[in-house]
Amino acid sequence: MRWMVWLLVAFAVAVGLALLMRFNHGNVAILWPPYRVEISVNLALALMVAAFAALHLVLVGTARALGLPQRVRDYRLRRQQEAAVGALRDSVLAFFEGRHARVERHALVARGSSVTAAPAALLAARSAQRMQEQSRRDRWLQEAQSDAGAGNALLMTQAELAVEDRRTQEAIEIVERMHARGARHIVSLRTALRAYEQAERWEEVLHTLRLVEKRDALHPAAVRRLRDRAYGELVARKAGDPTALRELWRALRADERALPELAAQTAAALADAGAADDARKIVEQALDAGFAESLPATYARIGGLALRDRLERLEGWRGRYGDEPALLLALG
Incomplete structure (x- = not known):
């Protein structure tokens, strides 16, 4: 429909110009001693329009020719980014399919773009961990550090992998660094809970468990089991010291003191x-x-x-x- 409107406008302009030229009988004199050239106003206008159009075409063509290398580079970069995004998608699907070797192959392609390099590296690091390839895992984690925007994602991945390897102190340091930066979300709290439990730091276990319970991030049965164990370990450490036991009991919240266990x-x-x-x-x-x-x-x-x-x-x-x-x- 739009092209029909433009066609009608073009016809109207053509008719208007034809009528204007029909009733215009003036001349234009061009003096270039010893020459004198006289042409009609209509021809002069036509020549001016033609010259402007020719100059415009020359300038546009020159600009396009000069910008061709940049357009080629942009095209190649766009194709590279499209390939990287597609590889990242395939990497995610392969990860959830459990094909971890394929995840790393796709990640090699996805790291060709700065947009997808860090997510692909983190995913490949988790896959390398699943295959017990610690050296490749560490290389992928090192590569993910190139993207400053992936800071919390990198820390979360490092913390979870450290907990899986029972590198308890390292996991605790990473999680506490995240919490100091304000990243105190459910998954980080769960990871901290596992790390504190591995380290047998039962005071921190109880404190973190309260935060997790407040957000309904664990099943109530799991909360009760872990709370009973943590508190039991603290009681065992203070056995024989009634003063320490009283302080431990008073340190509990009112709802916790109401728990029969x-x-x-x-x-x-x-x-x-x-x-x-x-x-x-x-x-x-x-x-x-x-x-x-x-x-x-x-x-x-x-x-x-x-x-x-x-x-x-x-x-x-x-x-x-x-x-x-x-x-x-x-x-x-």
């Missing part, structure tokens, strides 16, 4: 350390809040309380929670 571990350790009153108080508060099978057995082994008073408390919980086997066993 943690209460049972703390009470048992306090009882063994000779702080029976503190141990008994912890268990009584936990059983008043809710029932757990580990609590009655722990309560029964705590000394320092008259048998009659202990039985009365157990009977009171039995009346509240029913004939639970753990309560019946504690009652004897």
Whole structure:
């Protein structure tokens, strides 16, 4: 439709010029002594238009000829980038297919462009890790450092690979560097959690676990298992020191002190350390809040309380929670 409009405009302009020239009878005199040339105004206008068109064509042709090498370079660069993007796509697909050798082959092509070089190198590094090719993995990681924009992606990859190789201290240093830069996202927290667990740094495990739990980044069962283990290790380290055990218990959040597993571990350790009153108080508060099978057995082994008073408390919980086997066993 557009070309028809332009065609009509061209016809209208042609008709207008024809009418203008028909009624224009003037002449143009060109004096170049000893010569004198006279031509009609219409011919002079036509010659001027033709000269302008010829000059325009010459200038455009010259500019195109001078710019041809640059256009050739741009074309080759565009083709190279298109090939690199296609290779990166094939590399991603091969990675998820589990064809890690093919990932590296495609990455060799993808690194031909600065846009795709770093992502391809990181993907190839992960594939080399899967094939236990540590030297090639390190070369790919070194190559990925050329792209400043891939900083966090490079650190995240290095941290995860370090955790897989159980290079625990290196993984912790990388993750803490990321967190210092503000990259405290779910995957980095999970990686930090694994690294702290490998290093048996249980205080950091508990702290990181709280952040992970807040973001629902782990299954609740996994959170409970890891929290029980971390807290149990801390209790074991402070066994025999009632002051340290009290400080550890007070350092927990209120919702954590309400967990029966943690209460049972703390009470048992306090009882063994000779702080029976503190141990008994912890268990009584936990059983008043809710029932757990580990609590009655722990309560029964705590000394320092008259048998009659202990039985009365157990009977009171039995009346509240029913004939639970753990309560019946504690009652004897």
